[in-house]
Amino acid sequence: MKLTDAHVLITGASRGIGEALAGQFAEAGSRVTLVARSADRIDELAGELGGAAVPADLTDPAALSGLIARVEEEHGPLDVLVNNAGRLPIGAIMDLDQADVDATVRLNLLAPIELCRQALPGMIERGRGHVANISSTAGVGCWPGIAAYCGTKAGLTHFTAGLRADLRGLPIGTTVVEVHVVPTRMGEQLLEYGPAAASDRRMRRLGILPHVTLEKLARHTVKAVANNRRHLRLPRRAAFIAGLSEAPRRSTEWMIAGVPARE
Numbered sequence: 001m002k003l004t005d006a007h008v009l010i011t012g013a014s015r016g017i018g019e020a021l022a023g024q025f026a027e028a029g030s031r032v033t034l035v036a037r038s039a040d041r042i043d044e045l046a047g048e049l050g051g052a053a054v055p056a057d058l059t060d061p062a063a064l065s066g067l068i069a070r071v072e073e074e075h076g077p078l079d080v081l082v083n084n085a086g087r088l089p090i091g092a093i094m095d096l097d098q099a100d101v102d103a104t105v106r107l108n109l110l111a112p113i114e115l116c117r118q119a120l121p122g123m124i125e126r127g128r129g130h131v132a133n134i135s136s137t138a139g140v141g142c143w144p145g146i147a148a149y150c151g152t153k154a155g156l157t158h159f160t161a162g163l164r165a166d167l168r169g170l171p172i173g174t175t176v177v178e179v180h181v182v183p184t185r186m187g188e189q190l191l192e193y194g195p196a197a198a199s200d201r202r203m204r205r206l207g208i209l210p211h212v213t214l215e216k217l218a219r220h221t222v223k224a225v226a227n228n229r230r231h232l233r234l235p236r237r238a239a240f241i242a243g244l245s246e247a248p249r250r251s252t253e254w255m256i257a258g259v260p261a262r263e
């Protein structure tokens, strides 16, 4: 995907990974549209980057409905959709309340699926497009205190594989990003929970999962979209964990090779 002058929509762009991605896409010459609830912050950032801000609560079905059409009407056709917004309720599942779990499934899983459903027809019609879904190593491995989150991220990674099956033969790319702990508000909150912090210390002591810097993640993600890479796994040394979980998806793909992708 050529990123110069591409129109890139990034959800969860008010801080953390989304903000860093917005900066990197703008640096690559793209025009960014930023989505999050914090209207003032995305307005300010859009001003700095020369993009647009579209405030929305993606857990709200009314706000999600028709969102891509509104963005395209006001800011032009979309070339890249980056599903990055996410939330992480921390604690054993028995200690979480229903609203927290509900909002997590809506934001981390339902919203990306729905935004793809809305964005893809236009991309297909224009013969150009890319979807990047920001998943997590929590979508392939499980740690205590984040079970609902792990479920949504596994769902997002698996959904992206399904998306590829539907898009086979079309000029639309997908990238799934599986990253471990990044020092953002979410990353810091996670490490305040004892069992998650202990798991993290163990993984780092084993030398398997060091933390990833925001700058590195954003730079590699933008490069992966530009190069139409299907998978980005960071830290790279943990790729074998994600690679093992990917095996059933790839073998199914192989088994149905030649079957028509769409009716």
Ligand SMILES: NC(=O)c1ccc[n+]([C@@H]2O[C@H](COP(=O)([O-])OP(=O)(O)OC[C@H]3O[C@@H](n4cnc5c(N)ncnc54)[C@H](OP(=O)(O)O)[C@@H]3O)[C@@H](O)[C@H]2O)c1
Pocket (backbone or CB within 6 Å): 011, 012, 013, 014, 015, 016, 017, 018, 035, 036, 037, 038, 039, 056, 057, 058, 059, 083, 084, 085, 086, 087, 107, 134, 135, 136, 137, 179, 180, 181, 182, 183, 184, 185, 186, 187
């Ligand atoms: N940090 C990590 O260690 C890590 C590791 C692996 C994967 N990830 C994934 O990376 C993505 C970004 O995480 P992050 O670390 O940057 O988290 P973060 O610092 O907590 O930022 C989350 C972003 O999502 C937005 N958001 C939250 N609720 C929203 C809602 N209801 N509607 C619309 N936007 C909403 C927030 O903006 P507002 O509050 O303004 O709405 C913010 O921009 C997430 O999908 C996360 O699961 C993070």
